Amino acid sequence: MKKNNLGKLLILMLCLPFILMGCSQSREKITIVGSSALQPLIEQAGNDYHLAHLSSNIVVQGGGSGTGLSQVQAGAVEVGTSDVFAETQKGIDAKKLEDYPVAVVGIVPIANKETGVKNLSIKQLSDIFTGKIKNWRQVGGKNQSIIVINRSRGSGTRSTFEDLILKGKEAVNSQEQDSNGTVKKIVNSTPGTISYISFPYANDQNIQKISINHIQPDNKNIPTNKWPLWSYEHMYTKGKPNKATAAFIKYVLSKKVQRDLVPKIGYLSIHEMKVTRDSQNKVTKIGN
Amino acid sequence: MAKKEQDLQQVVEDALAEQKVPHVKFKGIDPRNIDVDRLTKPSKETRQERWGKGLTFLAIILIGVLIVAIIGFVGMHGLATFIDNKVNVFHFLFSTDWNPGAGKNHVGAAAMIVTSFAVTLLAAIIATPFSIAVALFMTEYVSGKRVQILQSFMELLVGIPSVVYGFIGLMVVVPAVRAVFGGTGFGILTATLILFVMVLPTITSLTVDAFKAIPKELRKSSAALGATKWQTIYHVVLRAARSRIMTAIIFGMARAFGEALAVQMAIGNAVLMPYNLVSPAATLTSQLTSQMGNTVMGTLPNNALWSLALLLLIMSLVFNFLVHLIGKKG
Numbered sequence: 001m002k003k004n005n006l007g008k009l010l011i012l013m014l015c016l017p018f019i020l021m022g023c024s025q026s027r028e029k030i031t032i033v034g035s036s037a038l039q040p041l042i043e044q045a046g047n048d049y050h051l052a053h054l055s056s057n058i059v060v061q062g063g064g065s066g067t068g069l070s071q072v073q074a075g076a077v078e079v080g081t082s083d084v085f086a087e088t089q090k091g092i093d094a095k096k097l098e099d100y101p102v103a104v105v106g107i108v109p110i111a112n113k114e115t116g117v118k119n120l121s122i123k124q125l126s127d128i129f130t131g132k133i134k135n136w137r138q139v140g141g142k143n144q145s146i147i148v149i150n151r152s153r154g155s156g157t158r159s160t161f162e163d164l165i166l167k168g169k170e171a172v173n174s175q176e177q178d179s180n181g182t183v184k185k186i187v188n189s190t191p192g193t194i195s196y197i198s199f200p201y202a203n204d205q206n207i208q209k210i211s212i213n214h215i216q217p218d219n220k221n222i223p224t225n226k227w228p229l230w231s232y233e234h235m236y237t238k239g240k241p242n243k244a245t246a247a248f249i250k251y252v253l254s255k256k257v258q259r260d261l262v263p264k265i266g267y268l269s270i271h272e273m274k275v276t277r278d279s280q281n282k283v284t285k286i287g288n
Numbered sequence: 289m290a291k292k293e294q295d296l297q298q299v300v301e302d303a304l305a306e307q308k309v310p311h312v313k314f315k316g317i318d319p320r321n322i323d324v325d326r327l328t329k330p331s332k333e334t335r336q337e338r339w340g341k342g343l344t345f346l347a348i349i350l351i352g353v354l355i356v357a358i359i360g361f362v363g364m365h366g367l368a369t370f371i372d373n374k375v376n377v378f379h380f381l382f383s384t385d386w387n388p389g390a391g392k393n394h395v396g397a398a399a400m401i402v403t404s405f406a407v408t409l410l411a412a413i414i415a416t417p418f419s420i421a422v423a424l425f426m427t428e429y430v431s432g433k434r435v436q437i438l439q440s441f442m443e444l445l446v447g448i449p450s451v452v453y454g455f456i457g458l459m460v461v462v463p464a465v466r467a468v469f470g471g472t473g474f475g476i477l478t479a480t481l482i483l484f485v486m487v488l489p490t491i492t493s494l495t496v497d498a499f500k501a502i503p504k505e506l507r508k509s510s511a512a513l514g515a516t517k518w519q520t521i522y523h524v525v526l527r528a529a530r531s532r533i534m535t536a537i538i539f540g541m542a543r544a545f546g547e548a549l550a551v552q553m554a555i556g557n558a559v560l561m562p563y564n565l566v567s568p569a570a571t572l573t574s575q576l577t578s579q580m581g582n583t584v585m586g587t588l589p590n591n592a593l594w595s596l597a598l599l600l601l602i603m604s605l606v607f608n609f610l611v612h613l614i615g616k617k618g
Contacts, residue, residue: 019561064581074585090389091587148470152557154389154582170387174566175474175556178578182458182553189463189471219554259420 021064028244031055034068034081035156036179038233041103041265042081043258049248058248059183065089065156072097072236072285078245080236083156085279088163089181094279098239100251101232103267105156108217108229109210110187115194117141119211122228125165128194131172136192148174149186160231163281183188196229197244200266225283231269296327326444359601366598369395369591386559386575388592395592397599399561403569406476406562407551408544410535411483415491418531419540420526422488423495430519441497445489454553457482463553470564474556477565482550494536496502498529534614542607546600548573572596 013191032042039062046058063071069092072080083105086094107173109125111117115136120128127133128146139141150171151158162171177183180201187193188206199219202209209217212229221227235249251257258269277283330338369375375395383396420517459587461481466473502525526533556568557578576596583590 009355032369062581066582066584067580070585070590085513091584152578152582153387173558173560175472175558176570176578178552185458186474186478190466193472261441 001209020265025074028055029059030079030245031061031077032079032081032235032246033061033063033071033077034079035065035083035233036062037083037105037156038103038235041233041253041261041267042235043260044265045252048257048261049251053247056244058246059085060069066154069097069236072238075238078241079249080235082157083231084227085232085234086236087279088159096238097236098241100235100237100249100253101270102235102249103233103262103270104222104230105233105267106217106219106222106227106230107161107196108199108202109194109196109212110184110202111194111208111210112187112191113206113208113222114191115141115144115208117210118208119214120232121213122165125210126167126169129161129166129171130169143258144192147190147193148172148188149183149193149198150174150176151183152176152178156231157196157198161229164229198266219268223272225275225277230268232270292324326335333618359432360596362594362601365591365594366601369588369595373588373591375588375595379421384559384561387588393488395588395595397592397596399559399571400570400572400575400596401599403476403555403562403610404571404573407479407483407555408508410476410480411487411544412491414480415487415540416483416537419488419491419495419536421491423499424521424525426492426496427499428517428525439493442489443494445485446493450486450547450550450551453482453486454550457550457554465566471566472556472568473566474554474568475566476555476569476608477561479551479555479571480565482554483544486547486550490543491536494539494559495529495533498532498536499525501532502528516614531614531617535611538607538610541610542604545603545607546573548577552577572600574601584606604605 011233027189032046039060041225043060046060050058052055065084066089068080068082069076069086069089070080071077073092080097083090086092086097086099093108117136119141120139124133124139129148129150131148134145135143135145148171151161153176157180162168177186177195180197183195184195184201184204184207187195188204193216194210199217202217211217212227215221217227217229222230235252237245237249240246241249253270255271258271262269273286274282275285369380370377373395375391375392379393380397381393381401382398384399385394385396386399387394422438422442426435430438457478461478462473464473465471465475465478465481469477506524507520507529510524515523551571552574555571555574557570557574558568559570559575560568562569576593579589579593583593
């Protein structure tokens, strides 16, 4: 008898993966994969949405913008989220994807507190990240060499920063860190470091936020493009979304989410923007 | 029928006389009233036997398919870099220019290969003397309860998740290295120090097994010849356990080579040829973990990462092969 039970247990374990696979096939399932920056917002919105629509089933996963775009293009998921325009990614046919910008997030250069620099021009920033300026003295700070902490190649934050600040020039080969939190910690503790993080992470007394051309990094400077360093958070679907997906995207774009949830996470509502920017970084005023 | 009955009776009597198969019940068998079916068809035990064999075989097949699938998948994607994207294999192995987004002439992984080997070798070199010393202490100098306590400490070290090691590295080792050696604190040295702690339990426990496997008689003979404890350890125990110690070191190196998370947090992730031990660098694994999510499936940057994965897979096969080779030599 005991032996028999063991055998059954073994069979059960062998079959378990298939049983579990069967479980996941349920009704109105929306899988959302991609940008880790957008993940908390979509997760929260998904939970709220589920409470109102109990038949919905929204699964949110990270994985990065590249993953999001390639998965949605392959049709493996309903929605791919990304910090970058699909047009800028090689291997992605943006024409087949439907773009829904759902929020805007600012990016701010940060430096170690002791460098003595609080403001830089775009030219200076560009020279620092391309390795032309190597000492904080050259930009009015202490005599201390500059240590550039870059973001992971291909990450949304880095693409945005390089497009808008370096304008196509190649960044100096340097340390790369993946997450906003780690970057903040390193800049806080390592003398002479400079990097950039997204706004929601920047409210910290231990790091020096750097203003660009004396414009303060503030959410209220973004809608007019006065603070130029910002990016959209996109939700992409392959072609026209199905009914359930369309309903959820509509919910994310609704006033309820855009007014309460989006600012709470530190992002800017897409409805507040007074300008738009296309994938070639051309800025146009809304209404013109 | 009568012939058959006689034969059967003979068989039963023989078996009863020898009792070679004690679990078969003979008492109910009467040669004149034989159930031929029951004796010639497979018994319950046989069915159980086949059942168990089939089940374990199925499991093996499943695992085998999985392994082949993984190797095939990694191989397919990893080779796509060289076949579809036409990257030169020598360029991949020997160039330090890593920027796959910029085209096929910027896919040099040499910096990462060198760094991976550097941290692995350094970690093994630092960890081995400690491991041998600890293992000697545990097998030759203490016994009983105290061995168990030491053993559970070692097992505790194995159980700590690598992200915890990485976090401690980031918060403690990085600032310490920065304070002592300058630089940013990120680099090969920091990664080595973390890996040292991570491979220590692996090498130690395998070395302990190596020492335990040496027959007591060898030690006793040595003592009988008038050797001191240390002389016995140095001339007998260490020598007899040499090949198994080598195996232990290689297992430790395999672990260090494949470790991703803790290294990624401490090494700085700059794809540069390391020019000293405190300059930021990147290993094959750290580049993989930090880049995988940012690349698009099927493009060169993504394929290049698969090639790194293929390289890791090949290296782990090499480590396995080395272990077998040493095991065969004895």
